[in-house]
Amino acid sequence: MLKIENLHAGIDGKEILKGINLEVNAGEVHAIMGPNGSGKSTMSNVLVGHPSYHVTEGKVTFKGNDLLAMSAEERSHQGLFMSFQYPVEIPGVSMTNFMRTAINEKRKALGQQPLAPTDFLKLIKQKRDLVKLDAKFMNRSVNEGFSGGEKKRNEIFQMAMLEPSLSILDETDSGLDIDALRIVADGVNRLKSADTSVIVITHYQRLLDYIKPDIVHVLYQGRIIKTAGPELALELEERGYDWVIKEFEDSQK
């Protein structure tokens, strides 16, 4: 699904990612953990093609294609999705209009006809139920007047609508109370299949209680310094990052 090789990237001329290697296969859930400033958000932003970030070295293939050669919208059309840590408010653009445009642009890019209005409304209803998002939000401007939890549920709603093959959840648990967390995680789990993959970027174990990862990575100073099974997340929760960092530094000596 996704193969990252020796990825170096940064922002404003400052290198933040210093050689990332990562392979995500279809059906897998990967967790990327790490202390503040380790490069977690940079990594997700680079993958989805944020124009402020610049790749200086390395290669990323997504479903066999050169991901870095694609525009942000092309990446989306090819099935890449990111749930934003801070979803953006767009005054004056209604959720319905936003979603309709997004879906139909994707269909256009894939050579499909636009969705019939009735089918579109049916789809909205079905996906709203998945994350328990009230119908009233559809007439509102995108994320405007949404609470923190509603914004995150809206992210998962959009994910459900766009049916991506790879979803990056960037700190989706931040600012969520336990009920909202459960709803969001439940939505993600119900969207999971053998053909789709998820990268969960998180600080804490909390979210991983609900979205069970297959593989856990620790990101530190722009590099993945440890990769292990789900038990690693529990250990990090208990012992913090210091021991992993020390282990890594010792190995570098």
Next chain:
Amino acid sequence: MSVYNNYIDIFSQNRDLIDKGSAGAMNALRDKAMECLKRNGLPHKNLEEYLHTDVASWFEPDWGLNLSRLDMHVDKAQAFKCNVPNLSTLLYFLANDEFAVSDTSAKASLPEGVFVGSLSEAARNHPEMVDPYYGQLADMDRPGIAAINTMLVQDGLLIYVPDGVVMEKPVQLVTLLHSAVDLMVNRRILVVLGHSSQLKLLLCDHSLSANSFLTTQVVEVFVGPGSRLELYDLEETHNANLRVSELYINQESDSQAEVDYVTLHNGKTRNSVFTAFAGRGSQLSLNGIGTIDKEQHLDNMTFVDHRVSDCTSSELFKYVLDDESTGAFAGKVLVRHGAQNTVSEQTNRNICLTRQARMFTQPQLEIYADDVKCSHGATVGQLDEKAMFYMRQRGIPEQEARMMLMQAFVGEVIGRVALEPLRDRLNRLVEKRFRGELSQCEGCRACR
């Protein structure tokens, strides 16, 4: 020799001709207008109110004037294509500055006592509807074009709505500029609403031929006690068009006025709006949209005069500026001594799409009463990059995302338009404008 002297000469030499093409109160005010013009000249950029728009220089070319009222053979049928769909209006025309009525509107029966027609005809035959009002609001002694307009104007439109009459159907005045030579057009609109009456007036400004035009437009509106006015001024002219318009509104007690200026396409435009609350308990909603590009120029100046207590004014002007266009907005709100319980808000927001586009904004608030709630604010910025990226991540191409953000930006102003079919129409027109599909007005063959 200053440029205005040329016009004083033209006036003096053609006085009989000008008077002959007009009547009554319109002719009676010309001498005073000439004196004012002599005293004040034309507004130039050394005056603070005209800092960004040197209107005087617009008068320098040797403009043609149709003082002898020759029929300029304007094909008014063209205008029907510019009609707002789903909106049935009483349709009238000013072909350059000559009044005409559409065939269907000519047959339509107006409510009793209502007059909609040629201003000069009314000045001749219904002086009681014109004399007490004509020239009473337009201030010829302040910097502007009221004096030169009053000196030269020969026709225009009068709408007289007596007490208690509600005009259900909007009145639409389509002004068509069409000429074989570069032409100066002076037009005048007078609107009188009695007690508890209502009027919706839609002014659509079009240029049909490729010549240059200079238009002066003076609109005076009397809103009687308890009356309601909706006034929409929509400009869709071409790049060689120069327009100076002045609107004066006087609101009596418990009246409501909604005024929306939409500059969809133009050359260079200066709109000045002077509104005064003369009676308590009145409301004003004053809004504007400017979508300009290339070397277009749009300058809106508003002056809201809270003379009495308990009135509310709300202003929202938004511009989207592309290429090398320049925009200016100056909004003054004056809350006079004793105008307690005034509520006033004024907002001007602008987006410059290029580094070359320039916007000048100057909100002003002058308050001489102590129990008021007033706010104002202005911003000049770019499209929200964060929103843009968010949309692109969801698969909306950059170009489309820009379009949606611009549409949403001016959509806030369109949302204030009370007349629903017009609202829908404006949404479509603005979208076309942003997509570059609207160069003048939809359906006009002469579009370029």
